[in-house]
Amino acid sequence: MKNFNSIKYEIDKERNENPKLKILSYWSLFSFVGIIIIKTIIRPKQLHISEFFIFLQGTLPNYFAGAGLFSLAFIFYRAFFSYENSIIKRIVFSFLFSFVGLTMWELVQYFMGYPVDYYDIIMTAIGGVSSIIIVLLIRIKNY
Numbered sequence: 463m464k465n466f467n468s469i470k471y472e473i474d475k476e477r478n479e480n481p482k483l484k485i486l487s488y489w490s491l492f493s494f495v496g497i498i499i500i501k502t503i504i505r506p507k508q509l510h511i512s513e514f515f516i517f518l519q520g521t522l523p524n525y526f527a528g529a530g531l532f533s534l535a536f537i538f539y540r541a542f543f544s545y546e547n548s549i550i551k552r553i554v555f556s557f558l559f560s561f562v563g564l565t566m567w568e569l570v571q572y573f574m575g576y577p578v579d580y581y582d583i584i585m586t587a588i589g590g591v592s593s594i595i596i597v598l599l600i601r602i603k604n605y
Contacts, residue, residue, distance in 0.1 A: 472541040482600045486533050489596055493530030493589070497523045517581070524564065524582040528589025531560035536597065553597060557590045 477483055500523050510516060535556035539546075546552075564586045572578045 469538075469541040472544055473538065476540050480602060482602050483537055485600050486537060486593075486596065486602070489593065490530045490533035490537070493526040493533065496526040497530070500526075520579070521581050521585040525585040525589040525592075527564055528560050528586035529593045530589075531563065532556045532590045532593040535559040536593070549602070553594055557594065560590050560593075561587055 500519060505519055509519075533556075536552060539552045539555060543555075565583055568578055568583055
């Protein structure tokens with residue numbers, strides 16, 4: 463079992479070896495800021511510009527959550543699985559971590575009395591896929 467210092471060391475080591483991870487870190491930060499802006503600024507104003515805009519107000523937080531959690535799982539993957547260097551396994555783990563986790567959250571909300579929104583689940587998957595595309599475009603390699 464790794465302690466906090468060894469995890470921090472692994473993350474710092476990979477960040478120095480692969481500076482392209484900063485781009486993914488910024489994408490994750492942008493995603494979480496997007497959630498905050500939508501939920502605290504845009505939604506309370508109840509802007510009814512169009513039906514599509516209302517749809518985006520409801521589903522974009524799930525898109526950004528899927529993208530942000532994928533990015534965090536991708537960045538922290540090597541800290542927990544330092545013996546594994548396959549980029550494909552890293553992408554699959556990160557996607558499943560974000561998608562399954564957020565889908566389970568939708569199910570928890572169902573038991574709290576809210577309806578399951580399938581568009582939220584779809585937007586979560588699209589957020590994860592867009593993060594996969596970013597990883598492939600910036601060509602993050604294993605070291």
